Amino acid sequence: xxxxxCVAMLLAGGQGSRLGxxxxxxxxxxxxxxxxxxxxxxxxxxxxNSGIDTVGILTQYKPLELNDYVGSGKPWDLDRLDGGVHIxxxxxxQEGGDWYKGTANAIYQNLEFIARYNPExxxxxxxxxxxxxxxxxxxxxxxxxxxxxxxxxxxVSMEEATRFGIMNTxxxxxxxxxxxxxxxxxxxxxxxxxxxxxxxxxxxxxxEDENNPDSSNDFGKNIIPNMLKDGQKLKVYRFNDYxxxxxxxxxxWEANLDLLNPKIDLNLSDSNxxxxxxxxxxxxxxxxxxxxxxxxxxxxxxxIYGNIDYSILFNNVTxxxxxxxxxxxxxxxxxxxxxxNVRYAIIAENxxxxxxxxxxxxxxxxxxxxxxxxxxxxxLSVGKNAKVSANKMIVNDVKEGDxx
Amino acid sequence: MRTATVAGIVFANSNDKLLKRLTTHRSMASVxxxxxxxxxxxxxxxxxxAGITNIGIITKEKYRSLMDHIESGVHWDLDRKNGGxxxxxxxxxxxIKRYSGTVxxxxxxxxYIKRCKADYIVLCAADILANxxxxxVIKTHIKTEADITTVYHNGILPPNREDxxxxxxxxxxxxxxxxxxxxxxxxHKYGIGITVIARELLLKLxxxxxxxxxxxxxxxxLARKVSSLKILGYEHSGFVTLMNGTDTYYKxxxxxxxxxxxxxxxxxxxxxxxxxxxxxxxxxxxxxxxxNSLIADGCVINGTVKNSIIFRGVTVEKGxxxxxxxxxxxxxxxxxTQLNNVIADKNAVIGDGMVLKGTxxxxxxxxxxxxx
Numbered sequence: 001x002x003x004x005x006c007v008a009m010l011l012a013g014g015q016g017s018r019l020g021x022x023x024x025x026x027x028x029x030x031x032x033x034x035x036x037x038x039x040x041x042x043x044x045x046x047x048x049n050s051g052i053d054t055v056g057i058l059t060q061y062k063p064l065e066l067n068d069y070v071g072s073g074k075p076w077d078l079d080r081l082d083g084g085v086h087i088x089x090x091x092x093x094q095e096g097g098d099w100y101k102g103t104a105n106a107i108y109q110n111l112e113f114i115a116r117y118n119p120e121x122x123x124x125x126x127x128x129x130x131x132x133x134x135x136x137x138x139x140x141x142x143x144x145x146x147x148x149x150x151x152x153x154x155x156v157s158m159e160e161a162t163r164f165g166i167m168n169t170x171x172x173x174x175x176x177x178x179x180x181x182x183x184x185x186x187x188x189x190x191x192x193x194x195x196x197x198x199x200x201x202x203x204x205x206x207x208e209d210e211n212n213p214d215s216s217n218d219f220g221k222n223i224i225p226n227m228l229k230d231g232q233k234l235k236v237y238r239f240n241d242y243x244x245x246x247x248x249x250x251x252x253w254e255a256n257l258d259l260l261n262p263k264i265d266l267n268l269s270d271s272n273x274x275x276x277x278x279x280x281x282x283x284x285x286x287x288x289x290x291x292x293x294x295x296x297x298x299x300x301x302x303x304i305y306g307n308i309d310y311s312i313l314f315n316n317v318t319x320x321x322x323x324x325x326x327x328x329x330x331x332x333x334x335x336x337x338x339x340x341n342v343r344y345a346i347i348a349e350n351x352x353x354x355x356x357x358x359x360x361x362x363x364x365x366x367x368x369x370x371x372x373x374x375x376x377x378x379x380l381s382v383g384k385n386a387k388v389s390a391n392k393m394i395v396n397d398v399k400e401g402d403x404x
Numbered sequence: 405m406r407t408a409t410v411a412g413i414v415f416a417n418s419n420d421k422l423l424k425r426l427t428t429h430r431s432m433a434s435v436x437x438x439x440x441x442x443x444x445x446x447x448x449x450x451x452x453x454a455g456i457t458n459i460g461i462i463t464k465e466k467y468r469s470l471m472d473h474i475e476s477g478v479h480w481d482l483d484r485k486n487g488g489x490x491x492x493x494x495x496x497x498x499x500i501k502r503y504s505g506t507v508x509x510x511x512x513x514x515x516y517i518k519r520c521k522a523d524y525i526v527l528c529a530a531d532i533l534a535n536x537x538x539x540x541v542i543k544t545h546i547k548t549e550a551d552i553t554t555v556y557h558n559g560i561l562p563p564n565r566e567d568x569x570x571x572x573x574x575x576x577x578x579x580x581x582x583x584x585x586x587x588x589x590x591x592h593k594y595g596i597g598i599t600v601i602a603r604e605l606l607l608k609l610x611x612x613x614x615x616x617x618x619x620x621x622x623x624x625x626l627a628r629k630v631s632s633l634k635i636l637g638y639e640h641s642g643f644v645t646l647m648n649g650t651d652t653y654y655k656x657x658x659x660x661x662x663x664x665x666x667x668x669x670x671x672x673x674x675x676x677x678x679x680x681x682x683x684x685x686x687x688x689x690x691x692x693x694x695x696n697s698l699i700a701d702g703c704v705i706n707g708t709v710k711n712s713i714i715f716r717g718v719t720v721e722k723g724x725x726x727x728x729x730x731x732x733x734x735x736x737x738x739x740x741t742q743l744n745n746v747i748a749d750k751n752a753v754i755g756d757g758m759v760l761k762g763t764x765x766x767x768x769x770x771x772x773x774x775x776x
Contacts, residue, residue: 296687
């Protein structure tokens with residue numbers, strides 16, 4: 001096995017509980033995005049486009065869909081003779097095994113995997129964000145700075161800074177302090193959860209941390225502060241492009257509709273930085289003569305007979321005649337039947353909205369008090385003439401005529 | 405399930421001359437179709453959907469585009485150790501000789517046929533558009549102990565297809581006569597270019613025909629063997645188109661605008677696979693007005709599109725009106741431009757304010773890479 005310059009470890013084990021029913025059966029990185037993608041397509045495509053060909057994906061929560069999707073990694077060019085993508089679930093050793101206790105523990109349990117490639121650097125990623133990034137630039141800066149750890153940061157507004165892990169730095173970008181969700185932020189550099197470590201340092205701190213029974217085995221809470229305390233050289237890598245967390249229903253919805261915003265530069269088929277995904281075998285979309293499609297993204301397998309405005313239709317979606325879809329995400333295989341109206345909603349995979357049902361609320365009409373995106377869970381059906389108002393998360397079928 | 409007992413052979417250059425302008429630089433097999441396909445995708449997918457993963461494509465000429473399209477075969481799930489997809493360019497022991505007939509072509513592919521370890525071979529023509537359940541055909545072939553089973557369609561014979569086999573069948577589906585040059589416009593049972601035959605028998609027939617300088621497998625071999633061999637017909641009653649000219653090509657594309665045709669050609673349990681480009685979903689702008697059209701991914705539509713077939717990566721600017729047209733991959737249509745009855749080949753660039761109108765009889769053809 002060849003020595004690799006950098007191995008990427010992608011933390012994909014979390015439940016993403018804030019996405020509610022959207023992650024009740026699948027892990028967050030497997031959640032559909034942008035019509036034909038899944039969230040994990042972004043870190044994977046970024047890796048392959050950055051020249052990183054060895055990626056470990058650490059799974060834990062409901063990994064089946066994700067495992068199936070990733071497969072041998074071919075769609076992302078990660079099906080390689082040496083390296084490639086590897087799914088890394090928790091496993092049994094000679095002395096038993098353990099679920100991943102925290103982000104640092106998850107990497108700790110896979111030190112042997114990383115060691116097989118004897119890399120110089122390790123890139124830690126999460127599968128929670130939509131962004132295009134050339135990791136090789138971050139790694140080069142890490143090397144030039146002679147840093148022990150480099151943390152990618154995004155400039156946020158001072159108000160937003162209270163919600164993030166904030167890096168307080170000297171002028172030269174050296175981190176002297178890390179504050180988690182500070183009430184009075186001293187800087188506006190928010191951690192993106194993307195770290196480059198020198199391999200030996202990472203190994204040392206992970207082992208020390210594992211031997212500390214009081215640790216929560218978390219990068220942000222334990223590893224980074226410990227390295228700071230010991231006077232290790234930590235630097236920030238500034239990232240300036242689009243980056244969106246998709247951990248909540250609102251942010252997932254927004255991140256999708258950002259694709260429709262002409263002011264936001266998020267071109268996913270830029271030949272210089274393509275985002276790959278696994279799809280095949282679906283016919284082109286058909287737009288009928290009763291359809292009206294404006295300001296939207298529609299993809300393969302769709303059959304559109306109704307009106308679509310400012311929405312994203314995923315693969316194999318059917319919108320029947322007289323149905324309307326506005327400001328919504330209709331995920332793969334969902335069906336919106338005749339006369340149904342969907343607005344400001346996320347209709348998850350294979351859900352069926354029966355005739356004349358009414359989903360979601362327009363904030364301009366129902367007011368912004370208590371307003372929110374309505375979510376219909378995967379595979380559910382909302383009966384004829386049923387009505388589901390704004391800010392609802394539906395986890396069971398809705399009977400004909402019911403009002404929620 | 406062991407499926408290595410059947411191999412497939414696709415004739416990539418079947419009837420190239422019938423689609424003149426579209427086959428100037430490519431084989432029939434590579435002719436773009438249906439917003440994101442090439443004609444050969446249908447034969448390849450039919451074979452793969454029947455579990456056949458050992459497939460040879462016999463090519464005669466102009467096969468660069470085809471090579472580029474099939475790559476390793478991975479998009480049809482044919483990147484295999486056991487079998488896989490092979491391009492079979494012209495080969496002959498006595499110098500390079502381009503195939504001059506199907507007997508020649510098959511004889512040139514003898515090496516492949518001998519080595520493929522299959523009990524049966526399925527021969528497919530690339531100029532036939534249909535979704536055929538080949539595994540059902542094979543099952544019937546084996547069950548009836550036929551020597552040869554060939555698929556036919558009962559329909560109106562189109563012009564320019566003097567090569568189409570016309571069958572007379574008895575009540576047991578046995579083909580008692582094979583004719584050619586039937587009455588155009590009349591109903592016939594005509595072959596749709598899919599034939600199942602035991603590998604050993606194929607080799608023997610090809611060798612015999614080659615030694616006797618016979619050019620056509622269908623006309624000079626099959627047609628003469630109806631008495632000595634048990635040749636059965638298998639009816640395909642679903643949608644099928646025999647390519648016989650640019651007009652049929654145009655109409656076959658437009659047929660996809662009917663949901664019934666789409667249902668028959670694109671079946672969930674027998675999908676049509678093709679090379680993937682990883683395009684973004686198609687983006688519809690504020691002023692987009694699209695009706696009755698088939699649109700591939702990667703397009704940006706800001707104008708009006710009606711009754712048209714739009715391939716991947718096409719851009720239609722504001723104010724442009726595209727009607728009754730086929731725009732192939734990466735075509736761009738400028739601001740306020742009007743197109744009607746236009747067939748644009750790949751990468752065509754149509755500037756602003758143009759008006760290009762063809763008619764039902766003569767469609768306006770724009771060459772590949774042409775700038776208008």
